[in-house]
Amino acid sequence: MNTADLGLPVAVPSTALFTDQYELTMVQAALRAGTADRRSVFEVFTRRLPEGRRYGVVAGVGRVLDAVENFRFDEGVLGFLREHGTVDGPTLDWLAGFRFRGDIWGFPEGEVYFPGSPIMRVEGSFAEGVLLETVILSILNHDSAVAAAASRMAVAAGGRPLIEMGARRTHELAAVAASRAAYVGGFSSTSDLAAGFRYNIPTVGTSAHSFTLLHDNERDAFAAQVASLGSDTTLLVDTYDVTQAVRTAVEVAGTELGAVRIDSGDLLLLAHRVRQQLDDLGATKTRIVVTSDLDEYAIASLAASPVDAYGVGTQLVTGSGHPTCSMVYKLVARADSADPAAPLHPVAKKSMGGKSSVGGSKWVARRLDADGIAEAEVIGTGPVPPELADHLLAVPLVRDGEVIAREPLDAVRDRHIQARAKLPMSAMQLSRGDATLPTEYV
Structure with a gap:
């Protein structure tokens, strides 16, 4: 049985090199600039579903938790980075003591999602958050597609x-x-x-x-x-x-x-x-x-x-023709310091070609009709409307660096069956079409 499902430590190698080099070079530059510790919020979302798909499925959350827990720069990893001159000495010293000590919120595994849904939110320092980008995306994009x-x-x-x-x-x-x-x-x-x-x-x-x-x-x-x-x-x-x-x-x-x-x-x-x-x-x-x-x-x-x-x-x-979900990991808010009380400022990419993002740390809720069937994905940055307070989708996954949301795989499987059952009948059509639920920003 999966030891993670029992809440036991998982004996797996370091996941710290399951990343892109520019994550580490950004940390180096931010350390030099004095901005690495700025409190930051990163979100995972997809701008659109794969062509023809009516809904997406969140999968890989349990594997993400394992990867975050084992994202440690041990002597072998540090030796590799040192030998290849990937980053400088001060950065290596910082990486040697790295442990993710922030918070992660996200959709519980097995839940369905729609375009724009912030299915995972990583909160911590900029350096902490940016290091996890590639490993989180590689897991969620693959597993959710399958x-x-x-x-x-x-x-x-x-x-x-x-x-x-x-x-x-x-x-x-x-x-x-x-x-x-x-x-x-x-x-x-x-x-x-x-x-x-x-x-x-x-x-x-x-x-x-x-x-x-x-x-x-x-x-x-x-x-x-x-x-x-x-x-x-x-x-x-x-x-x-x-x-x-x-x-x-x-x-x-x-x-x-x-x-x-x-x-x-x-x-x-x-x-x-x-x-x-x-x-x-x-x-x-x-x-x-x-x-x-x-x-x-x-x-x-x-x-x-x-x-x-x-x-x-x-x-x-291979995802039946769609081997990835095209999920992205974007900085959406940051403070001017590491002070937990420092206000967060929304930030967003504004580039052309459909690759812009919406700034601000977001909540997401699924509005249901009178019969308990989903009718919209509602996303906001301000106060949650009272009528949606019981329908928020994100749950705490990691708190202060400690994984708090491991669960048996059968529970995840059952959750997906239940989530799918609450979708409109149109979601079950195999013919090509748009997302079953509209995404509304408030």
């Missing part, structure tokens, strides 16, 4: 189980993060053992085509698998002829055969044919699992078929 794709696939699956099986289609470390994000978005299991070990996600898997090809014939392969794993196993039936393979599978495993998997061909046609054949053979409880380059549209097209579960790989771990 979770959004997973959520759409879960909607398309209509309650049928989804298996994450994309480890071989991405970087080995990204595969573990993608499996976690997919679980947040609604997948029920993974083929990746590292993800199962790290995050206690249920793992599944039986055999590939190579196992069938290893044996002299399909019957011998099925017999070997059933002898090892039992009759409740899943037999892969499309290495040669599907009809013959299904017949052989039931002869070998009996009518209590757990499942058959189809990995190629016309899945809609084959699923109907295989279901009829299994029923005719008396294997009425044998499930049908389909794989083969599925995405949310392919899953939706199989909604009327007798498919019991889907295995998804490439399209899931």
Whole structure:
């Protein structure tokens, strides 16, 4: 089980180099200028959702908390920076004692978000906040993209189980993060053992085509698998002829055969044919699992078929065409000193080309209609209207440098199901369209 989920320390290496060099050179320049300690507020948000998406999914918050906690410049990291002349001596001395001691607020993991939503707010000195920019964005952009794709696939699956099986289609470390994000978005299991070990996600898997090809014939392969794993196993039936393979599978495993998997061909046609054949053979409880380059549209097209579960790989771990959420991390307010009582001044980027930002530390609330369905994302910098006070979305995640909001992954997964259920029905459409909720600034 994930030790973070139990509130225990996570034994992982330093995350301090998961950053861009200019974060450190900005700290060096700010230290020299005497501005590094100015109290500052940074916010994470996206200006727009990926094209065609109706909502986003916040994923990776737990991993962000781990990364912040382990953002330490140990001797190995300092030696690397010293050897390469990345920053000067005084800056190295400052980094040696670095611990994030500020506050972080954010959307609880699994919540949905919309354009402009400040899904995470980092408060501390300028130097503290700017150092965390890249690692926070890299985690949230990747995990939220995968979770959004997973959520759409879960909607398309209509309650049928989804298996994450994309480890071989991405970087080995990204595969573990993608499996976690997919679980947040609604997948029920993974083929990746590292993800199962790290995050206690249920793992599944039986055999590939190579196992069938290893044996002299399909019957011998099925017999070997059933002898090892039992009759409740899943037999892969499309290495040669599907009809013959299904017949052989039931002869070998009996009518209590757990499942058959189809990995190629016309899945809609084959699923109907295989279901009829299994029923005719008396294997009425044998499930049908389909794989083969599925995405949310392919899953939706199989909604009327007798498919019991889907295995998804490439399209899931690459965000189904949108591998990033284009989240940004912007300084939105700063004081003239480190004094906690010093007033914060709103600051904002005013460049052209749609890349401007809104200054000021913000609150965000979701306004609901009379039926409890979301109707708008409301963002403001002043007092919170009384009618929205109970609908604020951000929660404290880190206080005075201490993580205070770790939670089990199953709780995150349940939260997403509940958050999605409060969206208008239009959010469930797979057709291209604008964000389901408008963003209102007050």
